Amino acid sequence: MSDPILSLNNVHTDIAQYHILQGVDLEVPKGQVTMLLGRNGVGKTTTLKTIMGQWTCKSGEISFDGQDMTQMAVSARARAGIGFVPEDMGIFADLTVEENMVLGATSGPMDPKRKEWLLNAFPALGTFWTSEAGNLSGGQKQMLSIARAMAEDRTLYLIDEPTKGLAPAIVSTMAQALRELKAQGASILLVEQNFSVAKALGDTAAVMDEGRVIWTGAMADLATDKDLQERLMGLSMEAH
Known part of the structure; x- marks a missing residue:
């Protein structure tokens, strides 16, 4: 395992009167995709928002x-x-796709080569480049959300359930874009309920339960161990 680009050590987060994160320990290795897994309501989204600073540690x-x-x-x-x-x-529904992308490039104008790569990765965005984002389909809006985060080169990407409720063809497009992002050297922490996507993309995995990380290891090990899946998450990936 490579050195971590991100480390959480005994992180606690409260939301109102609720103690959501109860001592999270987590490492994201450089240049790898780390899957953050677990049942609904165990603290995965709160973990991402705490890392980003939207919730206070x-x-x-x-x-x-x-x-x-x-x-x-x-x-x-x-x-x-x-x-x-x-x-x-x-996304900003009343702004065009282009305007949303410009806002994503916070350090200056978008690099033309990066724009070309993103439009190749997400062709629908080029088709609707001058259209208001609010007029896009659900899948196209999700593509825009991901592409906007990729509008400039970043070291780490935090992505929360990007394939939720999307058609298989769009899921495949997103998965390929994330593979290409990883190939460029980016590190990714990805919350994902689609286990086929998790198995295909993940290098390492961390499983959460009741506000803590209860297991970490290779994604391949978790994907091939049905008993471990049942014990950690109460379900088998094979069924999803």
Whole structure:
């Protein structure tokens, strides 16, 4: 396993009166795809939002690329090289696809070669480049959300359930784009309920339950061990 680009050490997060994260320990190796798995409601989305700074870490430490960013502002984390794709997509419906992409390139104009790669990866975005994002289909909006996070080169991408509710053809397009992103040297922390996608993309995996990481290891080991899947998540990947 390579050195971690991101480390969480005993991270606790409260939301209102609820103690959601109860001592999360997690490492994301450089240049790899780490799958964050577990049943609904165990803290996966809260973990991503805590890493991004949208929820405040009550105690513990978050380290990114060797720097303590536990108390860093959201904008500073983005400038440091973290891209975030939320589950709700977070696109600007009244802006065009192009305008959404321009907002994603926070450090300046989008590199023409990167724009070309993204439009090759997500051809529908080129077709609707000047259309308002609110007029896109659900799958096209999800493509835009991911492409916007990729509008400039980032060190780490946090992606929350990108294939949820999407048609197989669109899932395949997204998976290929994420493979290409990894090939460029990016590190990815991916929450995903589609186990076929998790098996295809994941290098390592971390399984959460009740606000903690209860297992870490190679994604391939988890994908081939039905008993382990049942014990950790109460279900078999084979059935999904």
